[in-house]
Structures are given as structure tokens and as C-alpha cells.
Amino acid sequence: MLGVDSSRRVLSGMRSTGTLHLGHLHGAIGNWVQLQKEYECFFLVADLHGFSTQYEQPNMIANSSFEMVMDWLAAGINPNNPIFLQSQVPQHAELFLLLSMITPLSWLERLPAYRDHNETLQDKDLSTYGFLGYPVLQAADALLYRAGLIPVGQDQVPHVEVARSIARRFNYLYGREDGFEQALELAQRKLGKKLSELYGRLRKQYQEKGDVDALLAAKALIKEQSNITISDQERLLGGLDGQGRNILPEAQPLLSPHSSILGVDGRKMSKSLNNTITLRETPDDVVKKVMGMRTDPARLRRTSPGNPENCPVWSFHKLYSKEDTQAWVQQGCTSASIGCVDCKKPIVDAINEDLQPVRIRAAEYEKDPGYVRQVLVDGAEHAQEEAEATLDQVKEAMGLGRFY
């Protein structure tokens, strides 16, 4: 645990509720593929979260968990990263329980996603304790791995804020100790004269002037020390904002690019709306789906002019086509000099080109499901080691099992 640099660690996760599609590829997963080149990444298959809205569909959750991992690998997620099922790392459930004890209900009830889902997912039973509490499970997911960065869409930012609030509350409740200032002074001395003075200067700069660069420099300095205990490291970190031991780090949201691709019916691309182009779609099915796509209703006939802004095909051109093709679409659509079939052809080619390497890799994994299973076994083993170390610290801070 000592030496974990939270600012370089990313936890990415996805609920297992269906096959992946182009919206995922050009939103979350494409971003993950880039992030893994720069950060230490953990990839979580959030199967327990699947039960928060679809508890009556265990087979769907199990199947889509496995298929999703195949899609991740086929899309370019490196199997050397820990990739694991949430349910195979029992520390998630345990930390969720402990954090539930200190999370005020009002923090969960006022989350916009809680209110919106209750209104938009009326076909699902959301009147469960699990659905209200899933942001606490999300907090546990990130805190277990001491991840400093969580890639999320804009709608999930409030959930990261709740995770930060929970970590802060935990540190406030269980990180305080009698004689903290003296313990901090002792910890500071262990840095040696020069670094101790530097730490003191940076702490003062941050506390007196709110100098964020000084805060970051102090944190980096603490992380570099391999000869001090975890408790002293926590005291030094906690001493920066004067709270006490900083047992759980606060994560920051890392905004994922928004995928502008619409579904084939013009609504948001979503499996539940049955309007997706999946990552393993065959070339023929891509042709069928794109050629069957809804277009601007104003183009009733070949000779009727239209407006690309009113057409879902345009959302694909914006992603896939170069400027000259986009200009051709704009001019051709508004003047009716091209038909919708002409306009869709470059999109069929672009999607098939985009998906071809994914299909090839997915076919290899389909032939060798044992390999995918092994990736998950190895990932769970790695994740458990990390998670257990955090949970030990959490329990120690809470005094659990202290009489043994």
C-alpha cells in the first residue's frame, strides 16, 4: 500500500447489463484504451451493480459480464491490467457495508440520477435498498483501490462527489487521534531535516494561501518516502488540511468524451431501445441497419431537400467523415442533389472498417473462452490483494477486531 500513487491510478467500470455497441466504443472504452497507456488502470465488471436495477435477470447479468469482457479485450483493453468481476472480490461488499453506516440518506436521495431513474425507468422496480445505496457501492469500488481518478460521463460526476464526501467523512470520524499534532511532528521528523522543513513550508503555503501547487508538491513528497510507516504517511497527508490521518483518498472525476452517435432510430443509442450497432455486428448487418436508419422526415421523396441536423446519419458523419465528405453531405442533403442511400454508403464503409479489427480479435476470444476466464481469475487475484490491504486499514481505523 505504501507507495500507491493515487493520482496515477484509475478505476474504470461498467455495469453488466447488455452487449456493447458503438456508443460505448466511442465514449467510455475508446477513452479507457488511451488511459491505460498513461495510468495504472483497474477495470471493474460491475455485476453487483447490475442487480440494483435488474435483480430478476441473473442469467442476463452473468452472460453479459462475460461477453462484455470479450468486447473490452477485442476493443483494445490490455489483459495485463487487472480486469475482474466485482462479485469475485468480496471486499467490495464488505466496504460497502461499512461505508453505508456513515452515509447520510439525504446524500443519496438528492442525487439527480436517483430522481431521474425513478422517473425514466418506470418499468423497473427501483424501490429497493440496493438501488438507493448503489452510489455507496460505487464509492467502495474506487476507495478499495485508492484510485485518484474515475472516468465518468457528466451525469455521474455527482456520484464521484458523494464518494469524495464519504471518504472525507470517514477520515474525519476515524482518522482523528488524540495528540495528532505531536504524532504529526514525530512523523515529520522521520523525513529528515531537509525534507521536514520542505514539508513544513509547503503545508504552511497551502494552509495560509490555499496554494494548490504546494499541496500537490507536498503530496508527491510524501508518496516518495518509502521508509516511513503507512500511519505516518496518512498523518502527513492528513496534516496538510489539518484533519487527522488521511486513510481514504478522495478521487477526482475524469470526464469521458461524450459519444454523439445516435441510435438507428434517432434516439440515444441504447440496448434497451433496441437501436444499437454492436461491436460484433457482421458486415451484412451493418449494411442492413444503416440502410434502414431513420432520416430527416422532410426528405419524403428523393427530390425533397432535408437538413442533416435533423438526421441521425449526420451524427455518424460527424464522427467518421472528413471535412470534404461532411461538406458533400451538407450541400447534397439541403439541395436534394444526393439521396439518403448515397449519403449512408460512406458510413457503412467507415463502420465496417472501424469494427473489423474488433471482430477479428473477438472471434479469437470466442474460440478460446478459457483464456478470457483466466484473465478474470488473475484480475480478481490482483484486485483482492489491493482491496484487502485497504480493508485492513479501514477496519483497523474503525477498531474492528481490536480485542484479538
Ligand code: SF4
Ligand atoms: S441525405 Fe444524409 S443527412 Fe440528409 S436526410 Fe438523407 S441520410 Fe440524412
